[in-house]
Amino acid sequence: GQNIDQPTEMTATEGAIVQINCTYQTSGFNGLFWYQQHAGEAPTFLSYNVLDGLEEKGRFSSFLSRSKGYSYLLLKELQMKDSASYLCAVGDSGAGSYQLTFGKGTKLSVIP
Amino acid sequence: EAGVTQSPTHLIKTRGQQVTLRCSPISGHTSVYWYQQALGLGLQFLLWYDEGEERNRGNFPPRFSGRQFPNYSSELNVNALELEDSALYLCASSFDKITQYFGPGTRLTVL
Numbered sequence: 053g054q055n056i057d058q059p060t061e062m063t064a065t066e067g068a069i070v071q072i073n074c075t076y077q078t079s080g081f082n083g084l085f086w087y088q089q090h091a092g093e094a095p096t097f098l099s100y101n102v103l104d105g106l107e108e109k110g111r112f113s114s115f116l117s118r119s120k121g122y123s124y125l126l127l128k129e130l131q132m133k134d135s136a137s138y139l140c141a142v143g144d145s146g147a148g149s150y151q152l153t154f155g156k157g158t159k160l161s162v163i164p
Numbered sequence: 165e166a167g168v169t170q171s172p173t174h175l176i177k178t179r180g181q182q183v184t185l186r187c188s189p190i191s192g193h194t195s196v197y198w199y200q201q202a203l204g205l206g207l208q209f210l211l212w213y214d215e216g217e218e219r220n221r222g223n224f225p226p227r228f229s230g231r232q233f234p235n236y237s238s239e240l241n242v243n244a245l246e247l248e249d250s251a252l253y254l255c256a257s258s259f260d261k262i263t264q265y266f267g268p269g270t271r272l273t274v275l
Contacts, residue, residue, distance in 0.1 A: 082262070083262060085263070085264075087266075093268070093269075094254055094266040094267055094268050094269050095207070095254070095266045096266070097263060097264070097265060097266075100262070100263055139206070139207070141207075143262060150212070150219075150220075150261045150262070151197070151209050151212055151220055151222075152197075152207075152209065152264060153209065154199075154206045154207040154208075154209075155206055156205065156206035157206060
């Protein structure tokens, strides 16, 4: 089975940096994903890590440590539009199937 | 390139009724996934279709079912609706069975 933990809520100031952590336990790891979901909208893909290390994409970076079952999403130069829920999801290839298991999401509020 | 589309956008039903939700994947994507997102809960995996076949299903009762058509579009059917079925139903598609791209969702309200 899978277990994914991430903080429920976080608040950060416009222009600052925020790190959203995610820990997971899974039986057949096939990558870690981060999605952004604005209220009432569908999740949009942000990043995918399958190897250890840091992946940088503009203001967003994602880190993975497979041995620790740990990932984080780093958001730099925060903007008001970054207020959203950030979903950590683990790809599971156990039993020959492929599916994503999502955490409950971290609601980020960016304040002026 | 057009994204994943879903219909209808919103739906109101009463307990015991049946509902059909529709999803069209991104062109070239053969896999379709269905998720339920109830208020305050994370996305719960419902079903995965690939190349017209059901490949995996989540921990949901048999009244949740679906199918995938030869053009890779998909339907999700829910029979004997219950109040707790009220949720946002999201469809996602993938070409590599790894990265999933989501549609806008169908918001179902069961009264």
